[in-house]
Amino acid sequence: xxxxxxxxxxLALILMGENTMSDTAAHExxxxxxxxxxxxxxxxxxxxxxxxxxxATIAKDSSFFIFHPDSKSTIEGYEAFRRLTEDFFMKPxxxxxxxxxMDLRIHLSRGGECAWWTALxxxxxxxxxxxxxxxxxxxxxxxxxxxxxxxxxxxxxSLPSDAKNEDEVDDGEGRQ
Numbered sequence: 115x116x117x118x119x120x121x122x123x124x125l126a127l128i129l130m131g132e133n134t135m136s137d138t139a140a141h142e143x144x145x146x147x148x149x150x151x152x153x154x155x156x157x158x159x160x161x162x163x164x165x166x167x168x169x170a171t172i173a174k175d176s177s178f179f180i181f182h183p184d185s186k187s188t189i190e191g192y193e194a195f196r197r198l199t200e201d202f203f204m205k206p207x208x209x210x211x212x213x214x215x216m217d218l219r220i221h222l223s224r225g226g227e228c229a230w231w232t233a234l235x236x237x238x239x240x241x242x243x244x245x246x247x248x249x250x251x252x253x254x255x256x257x258x259x260x261x262x263x264x265x266x267x268x269x270x271x272s273l274p275s276d277a278k279n280e281d282e283v284d285d286g287e288g289r290q
Contacts, residue, residue, distance in 0.1 A: 141222065148220050148229050148257060151264045156237065159210040165199050173258065173265045181270040183251070210239040215253075229257045229264070235271070250274055 151171045158168035172178055172192055180189040189195050202208060214236040222229045232254050238247035248271070255269040 144222060144226065144229075145220050148222070148231070148264050149218065151257060151266065152218065152220070152231055152233075152255070153215060155266060155269075156213045156215065156235070159203075160213075163204060163210075165204060168199060168203075169196060171266050173260070173267045177267050179268045181272075183248075183271055183273045207242045208239070209241070210237075212239070213237045227259045229259075231255055231257075248273065 154167050155171040158164050158171075172195055174192045176191040178189070178192045178195060180187075180195070182188065189198065203210075216234040216236070218231060218233040220229060220231045232252070235251040235253045236247070236249050237251065238245065240246070250273075252272045252274070253269065256267050257264050258267050259265075
C-alpha cells in the first residue's frame with residue numbers, strides 16, 4: 115500500500131511538472147506574439163511603408179485610443195487612426211528613418227486575454243524635408259486578445275520633462 119501511494123505521488127509530481135513546463139512554454143509563446151504586435155505597430159515602415167502591417171495591430175472599433183505628448187493629437191477610434199495613417203503617414207513627404215524600442219516590458223493578465231507594456235522609444239525621420247525625433251519617449255499600451263488575435267486598444271506616448279539637456283527632448287514637430 116505504501117509503495118502504491120509513493121508511485122501515485124511520483125506520478126502526480128511528474129504530471130504537475132509537465133503542466134508547469136507546458137504552461138511556461140505557452141506563456142513565453144504568448145509574450146512573443148504580443149511583442150511582435152508591439153514591434154509591428156512602430157516598425158511597419160521598414161524596409162518600406164506597409165500600412166496593412168500597422169493597421170493589423172490596432173483594435174478595429176471605437177475603443178481604440180492614443181494619447182500623444184501634445185494635447186491636440188489625441189486619437190479616438192480605429193477610423194480616425196486609419197485616416198491619419200492614409201492622410202499623414204503614407205504621404206511621400208513623411209519619411210520615417212528609424213525606430214528603436216528599448217526596455218520593453220510586457221505583462222500578461224491572469225486570465226490571459228489582456229496585456230500591457232512599457233518601453234522607451236527613439237523614433238526619427240523627416241517630414242517635408244525637416245527632421246523630427248522622439249528621444250527616450252515613454253511608451254505604454256494595452257492589448258486585448260480578440261478572436262484569437264492580439265490587438266492594441268490603447269497607447270500613450272510622453273516625453274520626459276526633466277531631460278538634462280535640450281537635445282534629449284524633441285517635441286516631434288522638429289522643435290526642442
